[in-house]
Structures are given as structure tokens and as C-alpha cells.
Amino acid sequence: MPRPLGELEDTVMTRVWNWNRPVTVREVLEDLQQERSIAYTTVMTVLDNLHQKGWVRREAEGRAYRYEAVSTRAAYSAALMNDAWAQSDNPAAALVAFFGMMSPRQREALRDAMRIVQPDTTSDAEPEAGPEATAEVAPPEVVPPGEAAQERGR
Numbered sequence: 001m002p003r004p005l006g007e008l009e010d011t012v013m014t015r016v017w018n019w020n021r022p023v024t025v026r027e028v029l030e031d032l033q034q035e036r037s038i039a040y041t042t043v044m045t046v047l048d049n050l051h052q053k054g055w056v057r058r059e060a061e062g063r064a065y066r067y068e069a070v071s072t073r074a075a076y077s078a079a080l081m082n083d084a085w086a087q088s089d090n091p092a093a094a095l096v097a098f099f100g101m102m103s104p105r106q107r108e109a110l111r112d113a114m115r116i117v118q119p120d121t122t123s124d125a126e127p128e129a130g131p132e133a134t135a136e137v138a139p140p141e142v143v144p145p146g147e148a149a150q151e152r153g154r
Contacts, residue, residue, distance in 0.1 A: 004080060005055070012046045013055060017073045022059065022066035 005013055015028050029043045047067050050056045058065040088094035102110065 005076075008042075008046055009050060009055075012043065013050065013069070013076075014073075016056060016067060016069045020069075022068040024061075024064055024066055026064070028067075 011032070012028055015031055016023055019027075025040065025044045025047055028047065029038065029040050032038050032043065047056065047058075047065075051058050051067065055070055056067040057070055058067045085091055085094055085098075099107070099110070
């Protein structure tokens with residue numbers, strides 16, 4: 001699990017994610033300077049740290065580098081949520097509390113996401129006769145997103 005980004009790292013990564021293309025230190029610097037006073041060497045150090053942590057890859061271009069995000073903002077957010085959930089001593093209670101904090105719009109986004117992750121499994125085929133056909137079906141087990149992705153990758 002990646003460590004959470006610091007405030008300045010997050011600010012720089014947000015620029016990189018928003019541009020969605022390789023960027024130079026100078027481009028990030030000029031964009032940041034519209035909001036705050038910041039030194040070139042600070043931005044260069046932050047991008048170098050992000051490279052060392054595996055958040056960006058870089059490619060030499062003359063005497064400078066172009067930096068590009070390794071993953072999306074959504075993947076970063078998902079990894080943070082999964083890590084926080086995995087650290088809970090009561091994951092079900094943590095999810096209930098988390099869902100309780102959600103706005104109606106966020107809950108609708110969650111329902112949409114669940115439809116994508118768990119597509120409708122009903123089929124037009126008639127069930128076979130026999131004891132299995134009338135047995136109650138247990139609800140699906142809730143699996144953490146990281147584990148679900150690992151299962152699909154196997």
C-alpha cells in the first residue's frame with residue numbers, strides 16, 4: 001500500500017493527474033506560483049521524492065526530466081480506503097460508519113460502482129429441479145476491493 005501523500009506532494013500530484021501528460025518541473029512551478037510563492041528547487045525535490053516513492057516515472061529530455069503519473073487519482077484514493085478498512089478491527093462496523101458519513105450523491109455513486117463490480121448474475125435459463133434448486137442462497141461475501149482485484153487477477 002502506498003503511503004499517503006503529504007500536502008505539497010498531493011498538490012503537485014494533483015497537477016500531474018489533471019494534466020494527464022508528462023510535465024516538467026518548470027510547468028508545475030509556473031502553475032503553483034499562480035497560487036503561492038514556491039522555489040524551483042522545492043518543486044524539483046517534491047517530484048524527485050514522488051519518483052523515488054513510485055508515484056511518477058520520469059524520462060530525460062535534454063538536461064531536464066518529464067514526469068508522468070504511474071497511476072490514477074482514483075487508484076490512489078481506492079488504495080487509501082482499502083488500507084484504512086484493512087486496518088480496522090471490525091471491518092463491517094467501519095463500513096457501516098463510512099456509509100453513514102456519505103452524502104446521498106456518494107451513496108448513489110457507490111450503488112453505481114457495485115453494479116459494475118457485481119454485474120447482474122440472473123440468467124434466462126430455468127433452474128434445474130432438485131434440492132439445490134430450492135435451497136436458500138446465502139448473500140455474497142463482502143470482499144475488500146484490493147482482495148477482489150487480486151482474486152480477479154488469478
